Structure formats: C-alpha cells, structure tokens
Amino acid sequence: MLSRKNGMPLWRQIYLKIEADVTSGVFEPGQKLPSESEFTNLFSVNRHTIRRAMGALTDDGLVRVERGRGAFVREPVINYPVSSRTRFSENLTRQHRAPGNVLLMAVDTEADVAVAEALDIKEGEIVTRITSAGEADGRRVSYSNSFFPRTLFPGIVRIFREFGSVTRTLSHFGVDDYSRKRTRIISRMPTKEEAGELHQPKSRPVLITESINVDETGTPVEFGICLFASDWVQILVEPS
Amino acid sequence: MLSRKNGMPLWRQIYLKIEADVTSGVFEPGQKLPSESEFTNLFSVNRHTIRRAMGALTDDGLVRVERGRGAFVREPVINYPVSSRTRFSENLTRQHRAPGNVLLMAVDTEADVAVAEALDIKEGEIVTRITSAGEADGRRVSYSNSFFPRTLFPGIVRIFREFGSVTRTLSHFGVDDYSRKRTRIISRMPTKEEAGELHQPKSRPVLITESINVDETGTPVEFGICLFASDWVQILVEPS
DNA sequence: CCTTTCAGGCTGTCTAGACAACTGCAGTTG
DNA sequence: CAACTGCAGTTGTCTAGACAGCCTGAAAGG
Numbered sequence: 201m202l203s204r205k206n207g208m209p210l211w212r213q214i215y216l217k218i219e220a221d222v223t224s225g226v227f228e229p230g231q232k233l234p235s236e237s238e239f240t241n242l243f244s245v246n247r248h249t250i251r252r253a254m255g256a257l258t259d260d261g262l263v264r265v266e267r268g269r270g271a272f273v274r275e276p277v278i279n280y281p282v283s284s285r286t287r288f289s290e291n292l293t294r295q296h297r298a299p300g301n302v303l304l305m306a307v308d309t310e311a312d313v314a315v316a317e318a319l320d321i322k323e324g325e326i327v328t329r330i331t332s333a334g335e336a337d338g339r340r341v342s343y344s345n346s347f348f349p350r351t352l353f354p355g356i357v358r359i360f361r362e363f364g365s366v367t368r369t370l371s372h373f374g375v376d377d378y379s380r381k382r383t384r385i386i387s388r389m390p391t392k393e394e395a396g397e398l399h400q401p402k403s404r405p406v407l408i409t410e411s412i413n414v415d416e417t418g419t420p421v422e423f424g425i426c427l428f429a430s431d432w433v434q435i436l437v438e439p440s
Numbered sequence: 441m442l443s444r445k446n447g448m449p450l451w452r453q454i455y456l457k458i459e460a461d462v463t464s465g466v467f468e469p470g471q472k473l474p475s476e477s478e479f480t481n482l483f484s485v486n487r488h489t490i491r492r493a494m495g496a497l498t499d500d501g502l503v504r505v506e507r508g509r510g511a512f513v514r515e516p517v518i519n520y521p522v523s524s525r526t527r528f529s530e531n532l533t534r535q536h537r538a539p540g541n542v543l544l545m546a547v548d549t550e551a552d553v554a555v556a557e558a559l560d561i562k563e564g565e566i567v568t569r570i571t572s573a574g575e576a577d578g579r580r581v582s583y584s585n586s587f588f589p590r591t592l593f594p595g596i597v598r599i600f601r602e603f604g605s606v607t608r609t610l611s612h613f614g615v616d617d618y619s620r621k622r623t624r625i626i627s628r629m630p631t632k633e634e635a636g637e638l639h640q641p642k643s644r645p646v647l648i649t650e651s652i653n654v655d656e657t658g659t660p661v662e663f664g665i666c667l668f669a670s671d672w673v674q675i676l677v678e679p680s
Numbered sequence: 681c682c683t684t685t686c687a688g689g690c691t692g693t694c695t696a697g698a699c700a701a702c703t704g705c706a707g708t709t710g
Numbered sequence: 711c712a713a714c715t716g717c718a719g720t721t722g723t724c725t726a727g728a729c730a731g732c733c734t735g736a737a738a739g740g
Contacts, residue, residue: 209693235720246695251721259499267721268702387627387647387670405645405670407627430627430645449723475690486725491691507691508732 202243210245211252218253222262222273233263233271259403274401305331306357308350315347318412318423326350330360333397340399341433344426352421366422375415378422383411385435390427398429405430442483450485451492458493462502462513473503473511499643514641545571546597548590555587558652558663566590570600573637580639581673584666592661606662615655618662623651625675630667638669645670 202213221227234242239250254271257263265271309329316323327347334342346366348356353373360369370378386408395402407428415421428435442453461467474482479490494511497503505511549569556563567587574582586606588596593613600609610618626648635642647668655661668675 204694211693237720248696249694252693254721265721266703268704268719270703270720385625385647385675387645389643389645403629405627405629407625435625444724451723477690488726489724492723494691505691506733508689508734510690510733 202245210243211249211256214239214243214245214250214253215256218257219262222257227273229273231273232269233273235270302333302335303330303361304333305329306360311347315423318410319347319349319420321349328353328356330357340397340429342426342428343394343397344424346422346424348422349420352419370421375421378413378415383409385409387430394427398427400429400431407433407435409435442485450483451489451496454479454483454485454490454493455496458497459502462497467513469513471513472509473513475510498641504641542573543570543601544573545569546600551587555663558650559587559589559660561589568593568596570597580637580669582666582668583634583637584664586665587663588661592659610661615661618653618655623649625649627670634667638667640669640671647673647675649675 201217202210204210218227218233227233233239236247236250236254239254240247243250254263254265258265258271262274263271264274307329308326310324311319311321311327313323315327316325319327321327328350330346330348332344332346333340334344350356353359353370356369356373359372360366363369363372370376387405388408390398390400390402390404390406392402394406395404398406400406407430409424409426409428411424411426412420413422413424441457442450444450458467458473467473473479476487476490476494479494480487483490494503494505498505498511502514503511504514547569548566550564551559551561551567553563555567556565559567561567568590570586570588572584572586573580574584590596593599593610596609596613599612600606603609603612610616627645628648630638630640630642630644630646632642634646635644638646640646647670649664649666649668651664651666652660653662653664
C-alpha cells in the first residue's frame with residue numbers, strides 16, 4: 201500500500217488515502233474515523249506518522265478531531281473549492297436584501313474609531329449594531345455587522361426586527377433611497393469565532409466587504425462589515 | 441521562562457515568545473532565526489517541541505523555513521492583517537495600469553472552455569495569453585493571466601512588450617475605449633505555484649478577479665484572471 | 681585561477697515510548 | 711434514584727534517537 205521509496209513522505213501518502221476515502225464516500229460525513237491506534241495497525245506506521253496526516257486533514261478542513269472521542273468526517277466536505285462554488289452571486293447593490301437573513305443580535309454600543317470615521321460621527325457616540333447572518337439553501341453564507349447612528353434612527357432595532365430588511369427599515373425612517381458610497385473588499389483567514397459563525401473550517405478564507413451607505417444628501421446612514429464564506433459566495437460587480 | 445504547570449503547551453509558549461520577538465523587532469525581517477538545535481538549548485526542550493512551534497509560525501506566515509539553510513523572519517511581517525494592509529487600492533477600472541508591471545510570459549495557445557466562453561469564441565481557437573506580475577514598492581502584489589483573441593490582435597505580444605500596458609496596447613489596435621462587462625471576485629487558498637508567484641506563504645488566501653473587457657460594440661477584447669496577495673491588496677469599488 | 685569533492689550544519693521524516701487530559705460508561709455508594 | 715468512582719479508550723504533549731536530504735563553505739585537485 202505505502203511506498204517508502206518513491207520520495208513522497210509516508211504521512212502524505214496516508215493523507216491522500218484518507219482524503220480519497222472521505223471524498224469518495226467510504227467514510228461518510230459525520231462518521232467516526234478509525235482511531236489513531238487503529239490507523240497505526242492499518243498502515244503499519246508509528247502513531248506520530250498517523251498524527252501528522254490527521255493534522256494536515258484537520259487543517260484542510262476534511263476532518264474534525266475531538267479529544268477523548270476521536271476524529272470525524274467534517275460535514276459538508278469542501279473538496280473542490282472552485283467547482284463546488286455555488287452560483288450564488290452577491291450583487292453589491294442588493295447585498296442587504298439576501299434571502300434567509302437571521303437577526304442574531306442588536307445592541308446599542310459606543311462607536312470605535314473605525315465606525316465613527318465611516319459614519320462621520322464622533323468616537324464614543326452611541327450607534328446601533330445589528331448582527332445578522334445570511335443563509336441560502338439552509339447554508340450559512342454570510343455574517344454581518346451593520347452600524348447605524350442612533351440619533352438618526354432611534355428604536356431601529358424594533359423596526360428592523362419587524363421588517364427584517366435594511367432597505368425597508370431605512371424606508372420607515374424616511375430614507376427612501378440610499379446609495380453605496382464605497383465598498384472595500386478584502387480577504388483573510390477567519391478567527392475561530394468567525395469561522396464558527398459561518399459554519400466553516402478555520403482553514404478556509406473569508407471574503408469581507410466593508411461598505412458605507414449614504415442617503416441623498418450624502419449623510420452616512422449605515423456602515424456594514426459583511427463576512428462571506430468564500431467557498432460559497434462570489435461577489436459580482438456589474439456596471440451600474 | 442517556560443512553565444510546565446499552567447496548562448499552556450510548551451510549544452505554544454515557545455510560539456508566543458518567538459512571535460513576540462519577531463513582531464517587536466528583536467528578530468528583523470529577513471534575518472535568520474536560531475537553528476532548531478540552538479532553540480533546543482535555549483528553551484531546554486526537545487527538538488520536536490521546537491519544530492511544533494516553528495510549524496505553527498510557518499503556517500501563520502511569520503517565518504519562512506528553507507531546508508538545509510534555516511528559518512528566516514518573513515518580510516514583511518504579517519501581524520495585524522487589517523492595519524498593516526497597505527492603502528494600495530486597486531481601482532477596478534484602472535486595474536491594468538498598475539505601476540511596476542512585469543511581463544512574465546506571452547504565448548499563443550488554444551482557448552479552453554472558460555476562456556472561449558468569456559471571449560465569445562469557439563473552444564480551441566487560438567488566443568494570446570499574457571502572464572504578468574504587478575509590483576508595488578518592489579513587492580509582488582498581483583499575478584495575472586490575460587487572454588486576447590489573436591484574430592483581433594495579431595502580434596499583440598510585441599506591442600505589449602513595447603508599451604507594457606493593456607490600455608495602450610489595445611489603443612494601438614484601435615480599441616480606444618473598452619469597458620468592463622463584469623467582474624467576478626472570489627477568494628481561495630493559493631496553489632503552491634500561485635503562492636510562489638506571489639511570493640507569499642501557501643497559508644495566506646488570495647483575492648481573485650475574473651473580468652471581461654469589451655469594446656464599444658460589445659465585442660470581448662480581453663479576459664483576465666488576476667490573483668492578488670490578499671495581505672497587501674484591497675479592492676475598492678466606487679460608483680462610476 | 682577555477683572546479684570538484686566532501687564534511688559539517690541544517691531541516692524533514694520516521695520510530696519508540698511515556699504520561700497527561702478528556703470522554704463515555706459501567707459499577708458502586710450514599 | 712442520584713451522585714460519585716474507577717476504568718478503558720482516545721487524543722494531546724513531550725522526550726529520545728536515528729537517518730535522509732539539502733545547503734554552504736572550505737579543502738583538494740586540476
């Protein structure tokens with residue numbers, strides 16, 4: 201089964217074998233994998249060599265390891281990042297109207313430097329932060345924080361909870377038309393918390409948009425930071 | 441120095457110590473770190489424990505390890521991804537006029553399915569592929585492949601080599617104005633080759649834009665796939 | 681002077697063994 | 711019945727040693 205002569209490290213060969221078994225369905229999503237000592241006997245190598253392979257599989261998001269219990273196949277398996285990427289396209293102009301929006305949290309808080317600068321208010325001024333998650337086909341695809349100056353929109357939380365949409369909420373406050381002043385798009389690795397919110401492994405990158413919406417007079421009405429699961433979302437920029 | 445009682449693994453403590461030394465400048469960018477055996481003596485732990493810490497530092501992009509030579513502090517240190525991100529903003533409408541463009545390769549090749557579809561030509565038709573890299577302040581920030589239908593632009597390579605700019609090259613062929621039909625933005629982990637071209641660790645994500653440029657008549661004149669080092673580039677979308 | 685060889689230093693891999701820490705479960709105890 | 715105890719199974723960490731493969735620079739040879 202394994203070759204000690206062809207230059208490829210044993211742990212890598214084991215990695216590929218287990219990866220193949222996971223992606224081909226020999227091990228099904230959620231199923232418990234053989235324990236390290238079982239793999240040790242199966243492949244006739246040292247436990248540390250198995251651990252090296254398992255570590256790589258964990259890093260690559262194929263398996264999930266729980267101390268004292270064992271290793272399990274991650275569900276869903278992210279294997280072909282490009283081809284498995286759904287055609288879910290996030291039109292920037294409609295970013296906040298994605299279906300399946302879940303309100304996670306809504307609190308009043310003090311604006312930090314970044315938020316204050318974006319909304320053109322003073323640092324420490326009270327803003328309303330609305331944290332929500334977007335889902336498509338039951339899959340968590342986005343996690344966003346939106347900041348609104350409270351002086352402009354008192355009691356926005358209740359309204360937002362009622363309407364479930366930024367557009368309609370702002371409309372309730374008389375802001376019938378708002379436009380995107382600018383959008384900054386970056387990409388980085390998620391923190392453990394962010395990966396958890398997006399239901400994705402920590403080893404997959406996230407796409408982030410930071411946007412400022414302004415009303416007709418140019419007054420900032422919303423500052424939004426939206427994280428997207430890059431395995432499932434692509435951003436489409438079309439001429440307006 | 442190290443505590444074997446406080447619950448934090450030794451390798452993690454060593455990781456934090458070296459990380460602090462790297463970010464605080466005790467070890468400067470590019471500088472060679474002590475060898476594994478030197479660290480072994482310094483921390484009075486086994487070499488494998490050092491290796492665990494070094495592995496994590498490598499994964500996190502703080503150091504770069506070269507077999508047979510040693511470990512070096514990565515330059516620049518990627519520590520505060522957001523704040524260290526340069527203000528290099530890539531205006532999409534001027535994407536191809538970035539300064540410091542390096543022509544890497546230019547060949548005629550057959551269009552595959554994706555290229556053919558984008559340029560609205562038949563699969564297998566000959567296109568010119570121009571591979572180039574963008575640099576800013578001497579730092580590799582982008583790596584792109586551009587495809588041009590050869591029937592429209594015969595001998596484009598020589599012209600491009602002369603001008604070094606897509607805009608001016610197309611202008612030479614009479615295409616004075618071209619506009620972006622659409623841009624798709626995705627993010628994923630780079631392959632080993634892509635990471636090499638971008639001079640970045642394999643563990644940092646890349647931002648990718650896939651764009652189609654059309655002339656006044658709507659005929660596709662260029663299909664470009666551009667990879668950006670996400671640690672150094674942000675994409676700025678502004679209303680046109 | 682230039683080229684080749686080679687020894688020493690370095691990282692990469694593999695093996696072997698030990699103990700800690702956690703989980704789940706069965707059995708015991710109150 | 712509920713809570714505790716202990717044990718077996720599992721993963722996490724650390725140590726120890728060996729050898730392979732790569733790199734550098736100095737010595738030997740032309």
